[in-house]
Amino acid sequence: MTDLQKYPPHDRWHDWTELDAKAWPDKVERNYTLVPTTCFNCEAACGLLAYFDNETGAIAKIEGNPEHPASRGRNCAKGPATINQIYDNERIMYPLKQTGERGSGEWERISWDQALTELGGRIRTAFEEDRHNEVMYHVGRPGEDGYADRVLKAWGTDGHNSHTNICSSNARIGYQSWMGHDRPSSDFANAEVIFLISSHLEAGHYFNPHAQRIIEAQSKGATVICVDPRLSNTGSKADHWLPTWPGTEAFLCLSIAHLLLESGNWERDFVRRWVNWETFLAELYPNMPQTFDSVEAALKDHYSEYTPERAEYITGVSADQIREVAVIIGKHPTKFASHNWRAAGAGNEGGWQVARCLFFLNVLTGSVGTEGGTSGNGWNKFAAHQPKGAPPLPRWNELSWPQEFPLSYHEMSILLPHFLNEGRGKLDTYFSRVYNPIWTNPDGFTWLEALKDPKKVHCHVALTPTWSETSWFADYVLPMGVGAERHDVSSYETHAGRWIGFRQSVFRRYEEIKTGKPVSPHKRSHEFNPGEVWEENEFWIDLSWKIDPDGSMGIRQWF
Numbered sequence: 150m151t152d153l154q155k156y157p158p159h160d161r162w163h164d165w166t167e168l169d170a171k172a173w174p175d176k177v178e179r180n181y182t183l184v185p186t187t188c189f190n191c192e193a194a195c196g197l198l199a200y201f202d203n204e205t206g207a208i209a210k211i212e213g214n215p216e217h218p219a220s221r222g223r224n225c226a227k228g229p230a231t232i233n234q235i236y237d238n239e240r241i242m243y244p245l246k247q248t249g250e251r252g253s254g255e256w257e258r259i260s261w262d263q264a265l266t267e268l269g270g271r272i273r274t275a276f277e278e279d280r281h282n283e284v285m286y287h288v289g290r291p292g293e294d295g296y297a298d299r300v301l302k303a304w305g306t307d308g309h310n311s312h313t314n315i316c317s318s319n320a321r322i323g324y325q326s327w328m329g330h331d332r333p334s335s336d337f338a339n340a341e342v343i344f345l346i347s348s349h350l351e352a353g354h355y356f357n358p359h360a361q362r363i364i365e366a367q368s369k370g371a372t373v374i375c376v377d378p379r380l381s382n383t384g385s386k387a388d389h390w391l392p393t394w395p396g397t398e399a400f401l402c403l404s405i406a407h408l409l410l411e412s413g414n415w416e417r418d419f420v421r422r423w424v425n426w427e428t429f430l431a432e433l434y435p436n437m438p439q440t441f442d443s444v445e446a447a448l449k450d451h452y453s454e455y456t457p458e459r460a461e462y463i464t465g466v467s468a469d470q471i472r473e474v475a476v477i478i479g480k481h482p483t484k485f486a487s488h489n490w491r492a493a494g495a496g497n498e499g500g501w502q503v504a505r506c507l508f509f510l511n512v513l514t515g516s517v518g519t520e521g522g523t524s525g526n527g528w529n530k531f532a533a534h535q536p537k538g539a540p541p542l543p544r545w546n547e548l549s550w551p552q553e554f555p556l557s558y559h560e561m562s563i564l565l566p567h568f569l570n571e572g573r574g575k576l577d578t579y580f581s582r583v584y585n586p587i588w589t590n591p592d593g594f595t596w597l598e599a600l601k602d603p604k605k606v607h608c609h610v611a612l613t614p615t616w617s618e619t620s621w622f623a624d625y626v627l628p629m630g631v632g633a634e635r636h637d638v639s640s641y642e643t644h645a646g647r648w649i650g651f652r653q654s655v656f657r658r659y660e661e662i663k664t665g666k667p668v669s670p671h672k673r674s675h676e677f678n679p680g681e682v683w684e685e686n687e688f689w690i691d692l693s694w695k696i697d698p699d700g701s702m703g704i705r706q707w708f
């Protein structure tokens with residue numbers, strides 16, 4: 150029992166004894182039951198194990214789950230910190246209703262049944278009056294794979310809104326334009342060159358699962374190149390740190406492309422097979438022979454202006470450094486794993502070109518869909534099918550998809566309060582979830598103005614574990630669980646492999662293990678979680694039944 154252990158072996162999770170670290174130097178044994186779940190503190194959904202102290206019945210600590218194929222037992226600090234969220238003295242424990250004006254802080258505790266009955270009634274009325282699109286679910290980080298979308302479809306409302314237009318939308322469309330997948334899945338573990346733009350160790354997509362593979366590859370000899378104006382964690386760990394001026398990253402990538410073409414270090418067979426070079430020649434070089442033999446000269450000509458010297462002037466990175474990394478990239482065909490997310494794409498005009506130009510380097514090095522290269526996310530994400538899928542939506546919501554923005558790649562969420570202020574529509578019931586728009590958006594006071602006005606937003610329901618600038622101005626604040634208190638399935642392209650993670654209320658599961666009996670399916674997770682903390686999925690199911698109690702609206706059949 151005192152031998153050092155890396156992780157408790159799976160077959161002893163229900164009866165695991167170890168010394169109490171806090172009792173040191175006394176050797177006090179503690180017996181635990183370990184219950185797995187997945188983290189909800191970023192999108193990576195790493196595996197967690199909750200250690201229930203069998204004497205007190207409380208969670209003593211939360212650590213990594215070695216069985217999780219992406220995180221492999223390793224987490225960033227936010228994973229084990231789930232215990233701080235669970236036992237946080239200031240967390241919201243019960244459903245609350247604002248009795249005074251929004252922002253007055255006059256809250257009264259209500260029951261879940263009251264919340265469901267009141268919300269179910271008002272949503273039913275909206276649907277009966279054909280005002281479906283006045284019900285909106287505005288989510289920042291869903292942390293689950295599509296259950297909420299299924300709910301909205303079953304309700305017949307085009308009510309999904311996101312935060313993506315101020316986040317990943319630009320990077321996504323850059324990738325989409327190349328390969329029809331809007332996210333990369335980088336095989337860092339097997340790469341020989343790792344090239345990162347705004348995708349940082351423990352601070353960018355996909356946090357720890359990426360970080361551990363990047364560092365492992367580097368320790369096996371891979372070269373890590375980091376493009377970042379800041380000397381970030383990644384910059385400090387990188388073999389080459391390229392501190393570009395913000396917004397010039399695309400030019401840097403094209404300069405590297407120029408050098409690969411000039412040196413002849415590009416993968417002709419890959420380009421011949423997978424790139425629509427015929428269209429390129431026909432559109433831009435119609436006077437050249439329309440055969441692949443013309444492509445090299447055409448590409449060289451097309452990218453001739455992206456010299457390292459010009460790149461130095463524009464990006465601030467020295468021409469010598471650009472040449473140095475281009476030589477390294479050119480020496481490792483098919484093993485170039487790259488990633489771009491958010492900052493460079495999101496924070497600059499034309500930022501969508503960053504991912505687009507970066508992926509051009511993958512194409513030139515033939516590192517697409519290869520071991521050690523970069524794939525489309527769909528290759529590695531296991532998209533779970535929802536049970537009993539709802540029918541396609543019969544409605545279009547002009548508040549999130551206004552027709553004057555036909556090229557918008559995601560909902561025009563940033564403009565929602567402006568549309569409300571212009572009188573383009575109103576919201577009967579607005580759910581905010583993992584989203585703090587008053588804080589997140591640059592024009593927070595415009596959001597505040599709209600969210601405070603009951604003529605524009607009749608009822609605002611904040612589904613949240615914690616207080617925020619936005620939840621303070623809601624009509625209902627309904628406490629939602631953290632990673633150890635809710636049920637979801639999710640899968641992400643964390644590495645070259647497919648997996649699906651199951652998140653669960655560890656309190657509910659611990660009850661089953663302790664008693665040796667399954668809990669009744671009629672029980673809800675808020676009956677096991679601290680206080681009356683609940684979760685979205687069970688909340689949506691029960692709310693759907695309240696909206697359509699006798700099934701006559703055709704909603705209840707889906708739940």
Ligand code: SF4
Nearest residue numbers: 188191195225228356
């Ligand atoms: S990387 Fe993300 S999912 Fe993994 S432990 Fe950290 S916060 Fe949780």
